[in-house]
Amino acid sequence: xxxxxxxxxxxxxxxxxxxxxxxxxxxxxxxxxxxxxxxxxxxxxxxxxxxxxxxxxxxxxxxxxxxxxxxxxxxxxxxxxxxxxxxxxxxxxxxxxxxxxxxxxxxxxxxxx
Amino acid sequence: xxxxxxxxxxxxxxxxxxxxxxxxxxxxxxxxxxxxxxxxxxxxxxxxxxxxxxxxxxxxxxxxxxxxxxxxxxxxxxxxxxxxxxxxxxxxxxxxxxxxxxxxxxxxxxxxxxxxxxxxxxxxxxxxxxxxxxxxxxxxxxxxxxxxxxxxxxxxxxxxxxxxxxxxxxxxxxxxxxxxxxxxxxxxxxxxxxxxxxxxxxxxxxxxxxxxxxxxxxxxxxxxxxxxxxxxxxxxxxxxxxxxxxxxxxxxxxxxxxxxxxxxxxxxxxxxxxxxxxxxxxxxxxxxxxxxxxxxxxxxxxxxxxxxxxxxxxxxxxxxxxxxxxxxxxxxxxxxxxxxxxxxxxxxxxxxxxxxxxxxxxxxxxxxxxxxxxxxxxxxxxxxxxxxxxxxxxxxxxxxxxxxxxxxxxxxxxxxxxxxxxxxxxxxxxxxxxxxxxxxxxxxxxxxxxxxxxxxxxxxxxxxxxxxxxxxxxxxxxxxxxxxxxxxxxxxxxxxxxxxxxxxxxxxxxxxxxxxxxxxxxxxxxxxxxxxxxxxxxxxxxxxxxxxxxxxxxxxxxxxxxxxxxxxxxxx
Numbered sequence: 001x002x003x004x005x006x007x008x009x010x011x012x013x014x015x016x017x018x019x020x021x022x023x024x025x026x027x028x029x030x031x032x033x034x035x036x037x038x039x040x041x042x043x044x045x046x047x048x049x050x051x052x053x054x055x056x057x058x059x060x061x062x063x064x065x066x067x068x069x070x071x072x073x074x075x076x077x078x079x080x081x082x083x084x085x086x087x088x089x090x091x092x093x094x095x096x097x098x099x100x101x102x103x104x105x106x107x108x109x110x111x112x113x
Numbered sequence: 114x115x116x117x118x119x120x121x122x123x124x125x126x127x128x129x130x131x132x133x134x135x136x137x138x139x140x141x142x143x144x145x146x147x148x149x150x151x152x153x154x155x156x157x158x159x160x161x162x163x164x165x166x167x168x169x170x171x172x173x174x175x176x177x178x179x180x181x182x183x184x185x186x187x188x189x190x191x192x193x194x195x196x197x198x199x200x201x202x203x204x205x206x207x208x209x210x211x212x213x214x215x216x217x218x219x220x221x222x223x224x225x226x227x228x229x230x231x232x233x234x235x236x237x238x239x240x241x242x243x244x245x246x247x248x249x250x251x252x253x254x255x256x257x258x259x260x261x262x263x264x265x266x267x268x269x270x271x272x273x274x275x276x277x278x279x280x281x282x283x284x285x286x287x288x289x290x291x292x293x294x295x296x297x298x299x300x301x302x303x304x305x306x307x308x309x310x311x312x313x314x315x316x317x318x319x320x321x322x323x324x325x326x327x328x329x330x331x332x333x334x335x336x337x338x339x340x341x342x343x344x345x346x347x348x349x350x351x352x353x354x355x356x357x358x359x360x361x362x363x364x365x366x367x368x369x370x371x372x373x374x375x376x377x378x379x380x381x382x383x384x385x386x387x388x389x390x391x392x393x394x395x396x397x398x399x400x401x402x403x404x405x406x407x408x409x410x411x412x413x414x415x416x417x418x419x420x421x422x423x424x425x426x427x428x429x430x431x432x433x434x435x436x437x438x439x440x441x442x443x444x445x446x447x448x449x450x451x452x453x454x455x456x457x458x459x460x461x462x463x464x465x466x467x468x469x470x471x472x473x474x475x476x477x478x479x480x481x482x483x484x485x486x487x488x489x490x491x492x493x494x495x496x497x498x499x500x501x502x503x504x505x506x507x508x509x510x511x512x513x514x515x516x517x518x519x520x521x522x523x524x525x526x527x528x529x530x531x532x533x534x535x536x537x538x539x540x541x542x543x544x545x546x547x548x549x550x551x552x553x554x555x556x557x558x559x560x561x562x563x564x565x566x567x568x569x570x571x572x573x574x575x576x577x578x579x580x581x582x583x584x585x586x587x588x589x590x591x592x593x594x595x596x597x598x599x600x601x602x603x604x605x606x607x608x609x610x611x612x613x614x615x616x617x618x619x620x621x622x623x624x625x626x627x628x629x630x631x632x633x634x635x636x637x638x639x640x641x642x643x644x645x646x647x648x649x650x651x652x653x654x655x656x657x658x659x660x661x662x663x664x665x666x667x668x669x670x671x672x673x674x675x676x677x678x679x680x681x682x683x684x685x
Contacts (some may be wrong), residue, residue: 034168034177044151053334073124076228078195093334 029108038107042100049096059088126226128211132185133232135209140185141238148219148242156219156239158183160190169216173199182213182222190216193224200224294614296323298353299360299624306363307623308396311610312403313363314621315595315641316346317353318612319520320649321431326350330427342406360624396597396608397457397524397641404428404456432456434518437555440497441488441509447501452515457522457641460485462538478523478544478642486513486553513558517550519649521591523642528603537603542639544593546613547647551589591644594651598637611637614651 023031033039050056066083067075125133132140149159160169160183168177171192180193182200186209191200204211204224212230213222219239223230296317300310316322325331327350331343345363352361411426424433436455441448460481488511491497496505527538551557596611610621611634620629 030178047155054332055335057332058335077222078227082195091335 032111033104033107036107036111042103045103046096046100049099050092053093053096055088055091055093055096058091059084062087123231125232126223126228126230128223128225129221129230129232132209132212133234136185138234138238141232141235144185144214145238145242148239150243154243156243158214158216158219160216171199173202181216182224183216184210185212185214186210191224193222198224198227201227294617294619295356296350296354297612297614297619297621297626298355298358299621299626301360301362302623303362305394307608308394309363309399310623311597311608311621312396312400312641313349314610314612315597315643316403317350318595318614319431319643320594320645320651321519322346322427323350325427327354336410341410342403343410346407395528396599397459400522400524400641401456404432429454429456431520432518432522434458434514434521435516437513437515439511439513439559440491441511442497442499442502442506443490443508444506445499445501447499449497449500456518457524458482458485458514459524459526461526462540462542476540476542478542478548478639481523481525481542482550482553486511486558511558513555514550514553515555517554517589517646519646521548521550521644523644525640525642527599527638527640537599537606539638541636543635544596544639544642546593548591548593548644549589550591554589588646588648590647592647592650593642593644595643596634596637596639597641597643599640600638608640609637 030039033042063080063084066080070079144158147158147160148156151157169181169183169190170177171181172189174192176192181190182193183190184200184203187207189203189210191203191213192198193200200213200222201224204213211223211225213224214220215222215229219242221230221232221235222228300313302310326347329347331347333344333347336344349361349363407428408424408426411428424430433454433456435452436458438451438453439448440451460478461484462481488509491508491510493507495508497508498504499506499508525542527540529536529538592613594613597608598611599606599608601607607622609623611629612619612621613634618629618631618634620627620633
């Protein structure tokens with residue numbers, strides 16, 4: 001699950017390239033999510049929603065189709081992941097995205113940084 | 114019990130074979146204690162964690178997201194990505210440590226081959242772990258209780274985890290009350306939309322369609338189209354069978370249909386005229402466009418073929434039959450045969466005085482069918498090109514049913530829109546509740562045409578693979594389940610639907626549904642009749658209509674009379 005958020009405007013353009021000692025905003029959020037166990041909960045929620053809306057079945061079908069086309073012994077996990085990931089991302093329903101973003105937002109508001 | 118031998122198509126990699134030969138199943142069985150089953154039934158590996166750091170991390174780079182693998186030999190956790198694989202480095206450094214287990218998924222992974230590998234004994238361990246963890250837990254391991262599943266809420270029911278159902282205290286009450294039949298719900302008239310409402314009522318109670326949509330075979334959530342009649346049908350079925358008896362507005366269907374008409378028929382005037390005045394449309398036209406629309410939005414494009422006869426989309430599987438047309442040259446007797454798919458059978462009402470003498474009057478459905486399948490002499494200005502004579506000849510044409518659909522829809526042609534005529538035929542048409550189509554099948558018709566010539570034995574010659582339908586075969590018996598009738602004049606008339614449910618008839622007049630007696634239905638001016646194959650009908654009638662059988666015999670005799678005349682004429 002990837003967070004898409006803008007880097008804090010603390011950094012001037014050009015300075016982003018260097019690795020800073022302090023974690024970036026994205027990394028800090030991720031750390032917070034992981035430490036509190038919230039990330040695991042969000043992952044579970046996402047899994048549940050994606051099954052409910054049929055996304056998992058759809059992706060399963062796509063994977064099967066891909067594997068069938070290439071031949072079972074000609075496909076590795078990496079190739080499959082690489083081929084299916086863009087489709088999978090595109091097929092996530094908007095309301096699932098919205099719900100998760102809302103949860104993340106709520107969590108961030110409740111947490112001290 | 115999982116078989117010890119691996120499937121013949123799968124070959125484990127050399128590293129797995131190596132590992133198995135050295136360690137057999139000891140490593141797997143040790144893992145069994147570590148495998149937990151997280152909701153929704155996903156086996157996963159539980160790692161030892163300390164309080165400061167509850168998450169597993171790669172031993173080399175401390176990464177905690179992405180794919181993590183634990184070595185089967187030394188339990189070292191390493192990360193994997195296609196660009197940098199610490200799991201691979203670990204395996205390269207330490208020979209014998211090639212195999213690892215995916216922490217999130219409990220799958221075996223070979224770090225040298227960079228791919229998942231499979232082993233029956235390992236899978237058996239996972240299954241055992243799964244079973245024992247299920248036995249222990251009573252609620253989800255994260256403490257959440259399952260949300261109640263509302264079967265009819267959008268998007269929340271496809272693929273949901275199975276939960277056993279226990280009847281609640283309300284259920285016996287519902288059964289006892291003898292509630293009105295399921296799925297009976299009025300449809301609001303949105304401005305002369307009775308043409309649509311009546312056909313929709315018939316479709317809502319077409320048994321195979323009902324099963325399809327209530328079974329959520331059209332997955333709305335996964336549907337890619339923005340405009341999808343299939344999704345609208347799904348909505349409508351859900352609404353009709355929701356138990357809510359207040360009238361439902363099939364607004365989406367109406368909107369979509371206009372969009373569909375516009376884009377697929379591309380007829381501006383029709384579109385503009387329709388929208389402008391909400392003019393009364395023809396129910397049969399609507400039925401055809403609805404079928405085409407659902408076909409077009411069928412979610413499995415590989416099932417949709419250009420040829421409707423072979424299309425496996427739900428509407429064609431239900432309504433599509435095959436009509437056969439035989440054109441016989443009067444000079445040499447050569448017959449040219451054509452099979453055309455159809456989703457309904459349109460029947461003419463008019464008959465000449467001569468026809469009235471020979472055939473049962475077309476004021477019955479069977480009479481119309483007789484007329485439909487009778488040999489028809491094509492006029493001298495309609496000569497066809499005979500391949501055997503190599504010249505244009507006068508011909509005789511005969512229609513028959515090559516393949517019966519699951520649901521048979523009859524369209525009684527009451528409306529005439531031609532240049533000279535714009536009128537409605539009000540003739541009353543009598544129709545049976547049970548219908549046997551055996552004598553209208555191509556095999557029956559062909560047999561009658563040629564008598565008992567040996568060259569036309571079953572399976573050979575022009576009969577092809579037709580079933581023996583001289584007798585009443587089960588698939589040619591139909592039961593009536595819906596009638597769409599029209600009352601009033603050509604413009605400004607009104608459509609209602611009659612539905613046969615639970616042995617009773619219900620009149621569906623837009624938003625008003627009333628139970629009516631059979632005599633009311635029999636007296637109505639039928640415009641469209643929907644019959645379903647008896648084996649699928651909810652209402653197989655047990656009485657054999659005596660008069661029906663007699664009528665059938667009478668018709669056959671007359672047919673033989675006419676065709677032997679024809680045979681004489683041909684041989685002359």
